[in-house]
Amino acid sequence: MRVLFFSNPLVAHLLPQFPLARALRGQGHTVAFSTAEVMAPWLAPEGFELLLSGPSAEEVTDEVARRTGADILFSPTSQLVGAYFAGARVDLSLDEALAAARYWEPDLILHEHLDFVGPLVAAVLKLPSAAVATDPALEPDVTEALTAAARTRCLERGLELPSRVPSGRWLLDLCPPSLERRGALSPRERIALRPEPHEGPAGPTRARRAPVGDRPRVLVGLPHAAGATAGLGPVLRSLGTLDVDLVATTPGDPGEGPGLEPGRVELLPFTPAAELLENVSAVVHHGGSGSTFAAAARGIPAVVVPGSEAQQRQAEPLAAAGAGLVLPPGRQDPASVTTAVGRLLADPGFTVAAHRVRDEIAAMPSAVQVAEWLVASVSARRGR
Known part of the structure; x- marks a missing residue:
């Protein structure tokens, strides 16, 4: 056919x-x-x-x-x-x-x-x-x-x-x-x-990075619109106050890091989601369906920072399922993102709920x- x-x-x-x-x-x-x-x-x-x-x-x-x-x-x-x-x-x-x-x-x-x-x-x-x-x-x-x-x-x-x-x-x-x-x-x-989280046609595009110690890894995947990269540094620096390692996607050449301790943050250009989500404990994203479904398919709870009313409404079922937190307009500053990620990591109930959605997707x-x-x-x- x-x-x-x-x-x-x-x-x-x-x-x-x-x-x-x-x-x-x-x-x-x-x-x-x-x-x-x-x-x-x-x-x-x-x-x-x-x-x-x-x-x-x-x-x-x-x-x-x-x-x-x-x-x-x-x-x-x-x-x-x-x-x-x-x-x-x-x-x-x-x-x-x-x-x-x-x-x-x-x-x-x-x-x-x-x-x-x-x-x-x-x-x-x-x-x-x-x-x-x-x-x-x-x-x-x-x-x-x-x-x-x-x-x-x-x-x-x-x-x-x-x-x-x-x-x-x-x-x-x-x-x-x-x-x-x-x-x-x-x-x-x-x-x-x-x-399914996107995978490249020829397998992994980068060497797998093993977790460092017992620190959880947090993936930050905010949209690549104009000005988004300029706002990524403050978010990463704020998240760096938590005892976590960070992975973030940036458009083009990732260039210099946000000034965190060496080894605590990995900045990457476009990388298939299936690779980005390896060994990740929480995700921060804007609520697009690709990011939402990819994290859910891996059973990873998310903090959603929606950039529009439609994304806000789209993220509400994720919060209702207990698999994430949604930050409304006015509460999307770096400190609020960090507080929300801290809640996800401290409360195993979010991961349990995310695993339920993962199992639903697997079926x-x-x-x-x-x-x-x-x-x-x-x-x-x-x-x-």
């Missing part, structure tokens, strides 16, 4: 699809990705074919700004989110993606839940499709804006209007039950898909099982 994945040209949207793509390829199927050229450095090491389609995320952002006069990076309103994912990106990508798909002749289309090019290609070519829900939540107003923009594109092409987004015959849901938000994604034939169908189910389902529909 030939399976074509569609993704926004955003790393956080692309990587969660790799386990399923690897599983399909491992079962003898042919796999390719349709996305922008900027994703080539991530796809080439995996050996996945890239069907070029559409512009980079930066170019789509510029187009949305040209159309609306607003910058989605600084004002991510629901209308701008709809205009970006289901509007401008579709307008700039669809023709190229459709031509490439016609030539490649897929049997099944898979797309991450904020990709709206794949569903249109599937509709035009009359192919079965499934959405991979890489996030546990879409805000209701965002869903409405996305649906409206998607319906406009369908009307323009004489296609059946979607009743809901994300569209597709099946929804492959990476979110474990404990971390779901009720009503966040539309109900349909939902298939659980076990989330979800693996990528190999879901790949087998998808192929069987598509084959059965063909035979009708």
